[in-house]
Amino acid sequence: MRHVCKILSPTAENLDLCADLLRDEAVIGVPTETVYGLAGNALCESSVRKIFEVKGRPLIDPLIVHFSSIEDAEVHVEFNQCARELAAQFWPGALTLILPKKASISDLVTAGLPSAAVRVPGHPVFRSLLERLDFPLAAPSANPFGYVSPTLAEHVESTLGDRILVVLDGGACDHGVESTIVDLRDPDAPKILRPGPISAEALGIQITDTPQTKTPEQTAQAAPGMLTQHYSPNTPIQLFSHGEQPNGVQGSDAIVYNTKPASSEPSADTFWLSESGDLAEIAHNLFMLIQKMDKASYTRLHVERAADEGIGVAINDRLSRAAAKRE
Ligand code: TXA
Ligand code: MG
DSSP, X not given: OOOOOEEEXXXXXXXXXXXXXXXXXXXXXEOOSSSOEEXXXXXXXXXXXXXXXXXXXXXXXXXXXXXXXXXHHHHHBOOOHHHHHHHHHHOSSSEEXXXXXXXXXXXXXXXXXXXXXXXXXXXXXXXXXXXXXXXXXXXXXXXXXXXXXXXXHHHHHHHHTTTOSEEEOOOSOSSOSOXXXXXXXXXXXXXXXXXXXXXXXXXTOOOOOOOSSOOHHHHHHTGGGGOSSOSOOSXXXXXXXXXXOOSSOOTTOXXXXXXXXXXXXXXXXXXXXXXXXXXXXXXXXXXXXXHHHHHTTOSOEEEEOOOSSTTHHHHHHHHHHHHSOOO
């Protein structure tokens, strides 16, 4: 299909243009500090509908609403004390809170749930855009449903470029994995629905087990946690344990280590995500490398799991879903 999409540098003029497009109910690609988002006016049903259409996302999967400040968020969702404390500590930033919604947020955004996911993002370009608008922006990750999330404007252009007019370029996303989602509907029992850049340790919240039984309500509630197969490149992924070597490597496969291995399978191409083994750097580079390798013609990618701590929990969560077999 013909690509009509333009990647726009974040000049004041281009930010004004993007704000005008959003006022005209368009959806556009935007940079955030986690991954690129597919943004539209959260208070306009036709814009929200376009987000689902462009992404090919089922209407039962609710969207995150992005605000420029906690005060703006308080207009549309009910904060409790715990939410205020977490927001004060981590916003602007990679933390999404699930809170009871007010009537101004439509059922379309929340997939019929009485709660909404809200976040004040930290990326300066996204913030400049939000500050130009008098409405919040609903934005899922800007990938076709089920595919790897985008961490460069080019990723959005190459996968959704035939369906949107512009992607605002904010460079490579700092974190490289989606925000941590915390369910705060019961302020006495906060739950992490999706691990992310802000770790359970930093939040002081235990990660609870993902429920096995799925009512439609839970499916929507439990964030991507309920979708076992998600974030998947076209090339099959096989995981191997942290610090170990992969099994069954073929010549047309590639191996992705956390850091440069002391020795590796000589027959296959070898890559690593960080020189130092730093988990934040591994997260930052992960989707970028997987998107790049998905364009090469490897038969299989063997990817090393990360250490299961800090942002490594989020890395392993995304890797497990990327490696899950298609149903
Ligand atoms: O970092 C991020 O969170 C990125 C950037 C663009 O902000 N966004 C993102 O959105 O990852 P998305 O749509 O790909 O994932 C958000 C997940 C959804 O899959 C959904 O399950 C969950 O958040 N979610 C949204 N609203 C919810 C709600 N009311 N209750 C429970 N989960 C919700
Ligand atoms: Mg997503």
